[in-house]
Amino acid sequence: MAENGRKSGEVVPGSGLKPGLFDGKDKSKLFDIIDKFRENGIHEDISLPQLVVVGDQSSGKSSLLEALTRLPFPVAGTLCTRFATQIVFRRSAPGEPDRIKVTIIPSEHGGEDRKTSLRGFTRYFDTLEADDFSDVLSDAGDAMGLPKIGVIQATGNSGARFSDDVLKIELTGPNHDHFSVVDVPGLFQAATVYQTEEDGKMVETLVKRYINDSRTIILAVASSLHETANQKVFRLAKEADPRGTRTLGVLTKPDALQKGDEGRIIDVARNNVTVLNHGWFVVRNRSTQDIAEGVTLEERDVKERAFFSRPPWKSLAADRVGVTALKKFLRALLEDHVRKEFPNLLKEMNALIEEAEKELEVLGPCRETPDEQRRILLKLATKYQNIAINGILGNYRGEFFDKVEDHRVRMLVAKSNDKFNENIVRHGHSMDFEDIGTVEDIRDTKKSMSNPNSIYCRIRKEYHASRGCELPGMVNPITVENLFKWQSEAWGKFSEEHFDKIKATTNKYIANLVKYVCPEQDLELRLRARLDIIIEQAYSRADDELRSILKSEREGVLLTLDSSYAKVLQEARKNRTMFALDAVQLGTEGVCNSMAILDAVSSSNEVQNINDIHDILAAYYHVARKRFVDNVALQVVERHFLSREEDGPAMCFSPQWVGGLSVDELEMVAGEDKAVSNRRAVLRDKLDRRGLLSAYILPGDTEGLLALGNIVGAWVMFVLHFFWRFR
Template sequence: MLSRSLNLILQSLPSPLHILQQSSSPSTMTNPRSKPNKNEATNKKADPDIQNLSIKNESTLEKTDAGEITFTDTASDLGGGEITRLFNIIDQLRECGVAEDISLPQLVVVGDQSSGKSSLLEALTGIPFPVAATLCTRFATQINFRRAQHSSVQVVVLPSKDATGNIRAKKASKTYPKMTGLIFEKILAEASVEMGLPQPGETTENILPSTARFSDDVLKIDISGPDQPLFSVVDVPGLFQTATIHQTEDDIAIVEQLVTRYIKNPRTIIMAVASSLNDIANQKVIQLAKEADPKGSRTVGILTKPDAVQHGDESRVIEVAQNKVARLTHGWFVVRNRSPDEVRRGITADQRIINERFFFQKDPWNALEKSQVGCESLKTFLRKLLLSHIRKEYPLIVKELDNLYQRCRDDIKELGPPRETPEQQRKLLLEISNKFHMVTRDALMGNYQLSALEFKQLRLRTVIYDLRDKFVQEICSHGHLYFLDTKKDTEIRKIHDWICETYLKCRGPELPGLVNHTVMRILFQLQTEGWSKIAESLIESVKDLVDSFTQQLLAQTCGDPELRMNIWNLLDAEMEMANERAKEELQQILTDERGDILITHEVNFNSSVEESRKKRYISDLSGNKDESLDVSSRASLNAPKMVEEPLFDLFNRSFRTQEEQAILEIFDYLRSYYLIARSRFIDNVAIQVVERHFLGTGGSARSFSPKLVGELTDEQLQDVAGEDFGVVQQRRGLATRLERLEKAKKIARAGYGI
């Protein structure tokens, strides 16, 4: 865009202008000032970028002995080489839409309505812009001049970056054979319709309140031809401060905001057009330009309508032009365009150039430096300024594009893989579940990674062993009613009394001295009442551990918090079912162990009972007879005469009544069976409950498996892995932006030969 600007500055005018240019300087364009003065020094000082500019191969800026800056053009048509390449790159960057992401160098013409902005644009571009206030444009117009073999005019409306959906898509372009006043009016009218705006000149009375009156869309006009120079300029709607039948009070703020967005671009060169008829302090354009460019380094002041200034007021305008009133780095220019009367009289563009030149040769305007007056001087200056501006900003643009591209990639990566379709959703869940499955497998086998050492929950098998050890300790210490291996006489008496009491309560039709078969079952059930609570506590602990493990592992394998929560919600139901199955399994084990039938095939059971008997007999014979039994039927025996006293005394030590013997036998059987059943119960809980329902295949710790993902329906996939519509839109926007930035990056870096 800017590329085309520089070329038009010297070459956009018709052949009569070229004759004037040749008469001024055949090969070197030099400021026609004869000697330096105070004003000249001011203007030179205000243009540091241009003074240091040097263009390789194509053209060179040089200083004369008098300190003047000259532009030596070694390729008068600028159709090739480095300059054209740079300008074309900027134009290509704008065409690929990257101006939405970064600031690109551009030339923007701004001014109040009736400031002469349209006449200036006509002089710069040769296009007959509407000059009547009633025909003000309601959108920005970007005009590009292209060098091509055949002449044509291509027009397209570029939607604003805030547009969405189908509106966001680039509109189809229209082509015209050439540009005329009537065609330009038709283009503006059709663009207004396409943007949904009122027609130029339409009054507010005929506009519905809901109808937009200004648009952020851009009308792009490409004018191509063999004699067209490279040039680009953006025209924005004119500023105004009073409502009329064509524009409302609300429109004042809308236009001001639109203009401000353009001129706040740090790479925009502001052509601030001000009327010589009004004090510049009262013109809105100067205020906005100062706010957008406080140092005035990007602003070029342009005073119009000097020929309409009242006699005696010329000094006021001249002081502004000499950069004494509102100082700008690049100073001020004064131009004389066709007046409305001259337009009506048919004064041509060629004649306008001649009239302007003669006007500034008259007093008092001839006091101004020739480099400050006339459209030709303005074009020459803009050409130098734009060239300097592009060369200075180009490396920064390349760097900024690289940074934005990387940032956009990071933003897309942060969103995670796309998951709009069931296939994408299943693929993502399979990837996560595979990672989850492998880490779980290692955790259950004790194959820990370094990260597992930092999180106790991830050392699943280790913590399970700790819980099982605690469970065994609890069962052995508090799982019984009585500690059957006690050596304390008081405890032994309590146990025997408990057995005796139960034995007496359970008498049935059996013969005296025999034991009812229900006694052992009841005693065992009473002895093991504590197992259930301890085992249930183990199940809760294991469940909490597996839940914590799953959540911690999901945090490592799934970076999206929302997706992670959805996966957890899916697994939570599966894990709760596994927990319920574990509880049911425990109750079944307890029922089996504490049921009506006591069963053991433990080979050591009988030997354990016999060992207890032997120990008791030995104790009795050694004089340590257990006197803890208190049975009412107990009797003492006198030694028969035929039995020797020592032998009978030995017999009497070991003698028990039937009831005493039954109680001791019950104790021996109960103790041996309890120890066997306890070990069996501990193992069954560990294997059939913990391993089967929590850790084993199908257990809750392995619930997030590829198998589970493979069985999910499309509806379930959407519920779990489906993206929020806002995220989908964000991803699509980032993908579009990344594609745009990648294309722009290639274009820009190609300019560096990278």
């Protein structure tokens, strides 16, 4: 029985580890999937399960990594690790040779050209000696744009000293266990000639980025020479993992302790001081003297076993001391972690694919070549035309017209026409015409000529002002023309208001329709800018038409073939005669007085002419007013605003117009913005690379992995379908 009631070989309670899970092919495939995810950039969008080694400088982190990976990590005093390094071990088939492949996984923060360049960094080795490893680190730093090791501060180089890129070292061989670990730069506080306080902050930021990830298992390395609470790594680990569920502690350099201090470290190793869910391990690595004496890694293992076989260290559980036990535990811990996180990982990937679909839908199809640009515009124009003609004809069927009054252009124009007619009828004349309906009206003509508020007064004034060569009792024809022009003076104002209202309605309708058929904002704005030229030309023609109608009505000759004019005028004259006769007083014997009758129907030349001018003007005005309103509605609104011809503003976006665009014009209208093109390329590249992952997701004998394979298979089919749809 070991410490805390835990049996030797038993995992820490709560770790969830089970022996024998994902052995063999299934386990290998699961780790391959995660690695391929990372290689293909999925880690840029979602976090992946990983084991990260973190420690203060001089904590023995590099020596521990050397013991775990058998790679010759540099242990010099200068700052060597300036980027994360992922070491991946995979077991190959028996008889296959050992292979080592070194690549760079680019950071998500770099540009596409930089990412492409870094992906091209590749080195192959049969074995990786110390000099080879040093050269690889140097070459990788050069590729990442970092200054040379050991001269950073001395040269005053102000460029980047650390990188978010990841150096990946993949070791494949028949004798390897499946294992993966990420090394990050060591934490430090004190500045040296090789590293500044600013560098320390940058390293801390980089480390936090890894350990704050909920899918990261933190392998916290601490020197036995110092209190764990005083070491920076545990402060950061505590902040990132307050309950210690993701943190495993490793104590190094127990052989360097002063005699009598062993009890303090043993107490920590038994999980009694800094309590972690996965507990603690103690390892003894090569010392500086061992390295100087050329102690090999195999000899290191022998010395470590001998060290922990002596008291007081042999009181610790055998499965909690030494690098062999640590590596076995880490492998099982990582396998279990990956197994538990994988379903959630796939769910997040599906969510990202859905987001990518929505984003690509917003971006729209590719518009890089003239053929693509014309094809897109033709599709949009056809959709526009089908909806536009329905709006013009008042056939409000379809989503565009549902519950949106501003889209029902025919209804809005009809309302405006009604309002225009009402304004002309009620307010289009300068003064009201006099009714000829009572005897008093007839008798008051002479009196009204002196009343400035009566139209008779205005007629009398114009009658005298227009006297020409005509004989007494006759009327100069210019008199009625001038009076009509005066009486219809408000037509211009009301017709221009009506014009502006129809223009605003049409503009809003076109804008809403273009936006509806073209949801991409950049394309919509450029299309509108081009269409606005055609639209303004149509509005200019409509304005010319309106002015022509106004000029014809108000400044041309007075002309009508409308029979109602003669009828109205005849009726007015008859009424004047009838009401004049009604005013005659008959004799006591009922005999009509001829002189009284003659006096009643006769009046002075002035009164008679003014009455006649009034009746002619009134009859003609009513005919001209109705004609004018109809002409504005038909010749201006219908012909120029709601025309079904392709030069009409409402129908200007047509396939015929698109077909006539030159290559340069197509580029101006539908050419894709560089940022949009780049973004689409990024999305396509991601979907393309992720689609290729189907080759690595194969169901095995394990039921859980089979279910995961089915999920991933469906996801891959979706990705491939979606990718080819937008190529």
